[in-house]
Amino acid sequence: MEAINNLLSGSNVTDVLFYVFAVLTLLCAVLVVANPFSRNPVTSAMFLVLTIISMSGLFLLLHAFFLAAVQILVYAGAVIVLFIFVIMLLDLKEEQRRKIKFFGLAAGLVSVGIVVSIFLKSLASIQPNVAEPALEGETYALGKLLFTHYTLPFEIVSVLLLVAMIGVILLSKKKLE
């Protein structure tokens, strides 16, 4: 941990690392959504793994060590495996290219424009902070907060996971009654 902190405190290194991870994340995300070489969902899933991993690198740069680990464990470990399993189960053929509908394109551009305008609006209201932030997202601090201030949501999430589990078992039974 000390070594990582020392490495992260050198501002030049972090700047370079930020750009590396950011470009990697965005590049892989583009390849998830619109891969020019392959329409196979398996390729999308593989690039989603790369996106997740480089994003956990961004989390490390933000000193969110616990979340970076959880991100890799849950997403790259569980979610992607589930995706791959379902792709293999369904035996999907390669998606043929269809013509992009004008309505879909217009809807996409309008919604992207709305998101960008929200972003520019929020950018204008950000005060430039002079002081270097000193927050550490270590497991101890996060766990302390989780079990003191956020106990009720934590318990509710456990109920949610149970409900999801029961729902999945019911949905994947052969006969739905």
Add this chain to the structure above:
Amino acid sequence: MHIGIQHYLAVSMILFCLGLLGVIMRRNLLVIYMSLELMLNAANLALVAFSRFNNKLDGQVLVFFIITVAAAEVAVGLALIVALYRKRQSAHVEDLTSMKL
């Protein structure tokens, strides 16, 4: 230029837009699901950045909950897709028009 919250928000915004475009433009249900995951991740990145630059840990707790809920959501959604595929033999949104007026 020093890396500030703006840079992280920009990355998060672009990632969110990519996910949004994927949800709207792609036809494969599974790829749409992956794009949804991208959007959730973009929100996570913005929350972690806010938490770091405001010196509050609450944002990271929220991200923890979002990751949990996303995992549950993926499990249920993929089970639905499998059930749908069993009935209709297709995972394309254009073939699922039985609720169209």
